[in-house]
Amino acid sequence: MKKLTPLQIAVHLGAWFPLAWLLWDYVNGNLSVNPIQDITQRTGKYALILLLVTLTVTPVNTWLGFRQVVRVRRPLGLYTFFYASLHFLTFIGLDYGFDWTLLPEAIFEKPFVLVGLAALTILLALAFTSFKYWQKRLGKNWKRLHRLVYLAGGLVIVHFAWAKKGNLLGLAGDILQPLLFGLVLVLLLAARLPVLRRRASALRSRLARPRRGPEPASRLDQNIVD
Numbered sequence: 193m194k195k196l197t198p199l200q201i202a203v204h205l206g207a208w209f210p211l212a213w214l215l216w217d218y219v220n221g222n223l224s225v226n227p228i229q230d231i232t233q234r235t236g237k238y239a240l241i242l243l244l245v246t247l248t249v250t251p252v253n254t255w256l257g258f259r260q261v262v263r264v265r266r267p268l269g270l271y272t273f274f275y276a277s278l279h280f281l282t283f284i285g286l287d288y289g290f291d292w293t294l295l296p297e298a299i300f301e302k303p304f305v306l307v308g309l310a311a312l313t314i315l316l317a318l319a320f321t322s323f324k325y326w327q328k329r330l331g332k333n334w335k336r337l338h339r340l341v342y343l344a345g346g347l348v349i350v351h352f353a354w355a356k357k358g359n360l361l362g363l364a365g366d367i368l369q370p371l372l373f374g375l376v377l378v379l380l381l382a383a384r385l386p387v388l389r390r391r392a393s394a395l396r397s398r399l400a401r402p403r404r405g406p407e408p409a410s411r412l413d414q415n416i417v418d
């Protein structure tokens with residue numbers, strides 16, 4: 193078994209921490225009078241935060257040249273899917289008690305839930321095909337498929353704003369948080385634009401170039417002096 197790097201260990205510990213914290217609050221009665229809503233909101237928020245952290249990997253690699261970070265992209269993506277699944281299971285299990293007579297109405301009659309379902313379906317496809325086997329099998333299409341992560345990000349922001357009973361266009365309701373998360377998503381996507389990436393790498397190589405000190409005397413110079 194390969195030894196984990198400190199960054200990989202930090203990612204695994206960091207990803208389990210929110211679940212441990214949620215369980216702690218549940219066991220110690222620290223949740224609100226509506227614990228199911230608390231669990232739904234917290235698991236949804238953790239999934240979104242992990243999705244944004246996953247999307248930070250590429251800019252950190254291309255802008256800062258910190259290559260090690262690429263190795264934690266897949267685990268971060270899988271943890272995102274894990275929390276999104278917990279969020280979904282809370283909704284269908286704790287909220288609706290797996291009642292298959294009520295669930296179709298709960299899912300298909302609330303547009304914000306349908307948007308969440310679309311995002312979850314994308315995350316499921318990405319998690320399923322994240323293995324080397326699928327990467328080889330799908331070839332170029334693998335990259336195309338995995339670009340859907342941006343769409344999933346956009347859908348989750350819309351789902352979030354809608355869940356808050358806000359209206360992204362009308363600026364109504366409690367939409368400050370979804371807007372802030374949306375802004376982070378836009379910045380992360382902008383960081384991938386080729387024009388910005390080229391500028392960043394030009395700046396990085398300029399900063400990395402060693403400052404020129406006095407040139408060492410060439411052999412010819414030395415001969416003259418001698």
Ligand code: HEM
Nearest residue numbers: 232233236237239240276280283308309311312348352355
């Ligand atoms: C079928 C899939 C999904 C269902 C049924 C669902 C259900 C819900 C529900 C019922 C709420 C409102 C909770 C409340 O305020 O009472 C909610 C909010 C939320 N969901 Fe989802 N969701 C789904 C997919 C997703 C996915 C894939 C993500 C993220 C990756 C996500 C992230 C969020 C966030 C961030 C919130 C707002 C939490 C807050 O108010 O702080 N959801 N979702």
